Amino acid sequence: MRHGEAGWHSVDQQRELTEAGRYGTGRVVHQIAESPWRPREIWCSTLIRARQTAAIASEILNCRVTEKPFLAPDDDPGLCLDALLEESPATRVLIISHMPLVGALATLLVDAHRQGIPFMTSQAVALEMPVVGPGCADLKAQFLP
Template sequence: MQLIIMRHGEAGYHTLDGQRELTEYGRQAVAEVASQIAESPWRPRAMWCSPLVRARQTAAIASEILNCPVIEKNFITPDDDPGKCLDEILDAPDSPLMIVSHMPLVGSLATLFVDGHRKGIPLMTAQAIVLDMPVAGPGCADLKAQFLP
C-alpha cells in the first residue's frame, strides 16, 4: 500500500480554529505541491480529508489537480488518535491513498507507520510525504518521497 500524507496549506488566524481558511499563499502552495504529486508515480486514487475548513479547502485544490475523489473523515482532525486512522487505512481499498489533515496528527501518523511510535515529526504547511508499505502497520513503511512548496 502507498499512502500520501499532506498537511493542509497555510491558514489565517482571524477566526475560530475549525473555521480557519487558507491564505492566498496557502492556496498557491497546495496547488504547487499537488502539481508535483501529479507528475510523480504516486498519483492518488482517493483522498480523505478532515472536516475542518482549511483541510477541506486543501483537499478541493489538490483533488482538482489530481482528479481524484475526496471523502471527508471525522477521525483525522488535529488531535485524533493515529491508531484509529491506522485501523481505517487497513480497510481502505484504494492505493495510493492521500490523507489531508493537520499537525500533530499528520506527524504522529507518519512516525507510527515509519518508526512504530507516535511521537510525531513536524510537517510544514502544504508539505506531503509518500509512504510505501508492503504491509500496512506500525513500523512497516518506508519514506519514498516528499513534496514541498
C-alpha cells in the same frame, strides 16, 4: 499532507486558506501529480482549511474526496491506521490533515511510535506500505511548497 497555510482571523474550526496557502498547496499537488505516487483518492479532515486543501488537490488530481471524522488535529493516529487496514493494500490515498496528527501518523507508519515529526503547511510525504501496519512504511519522497 498537511493542509495549506490558513489565516488566524477566526476561531480554529473556521480558519480558511490564505492566498499563500492555496498557492503552496497547488505547487505540492502538482509535484505529487507528476510522481509515481499519484493517489487514487483523497481523505481529509472535516475542518475548513483541510477541505479547501482537498478541493485543490481533487481538481488537480481528478480524485474523489471523502471527509473522515478521525483526521482532526488531536485525533489518535491509530484510528487512521485502522481505516487504512480496511482499504485494499494497492490503494493510493492522499490524507490531508493537521499537525500534530500528520506528524504522528507518519512516524507511526514508518517508525512504529507516535512521537510526531514536524510538517510545514502544504508539505506532503509519500509512504509505501506493502503491508499496512505500524513500522511497515518506507518514506519514498517528500514534497515541499
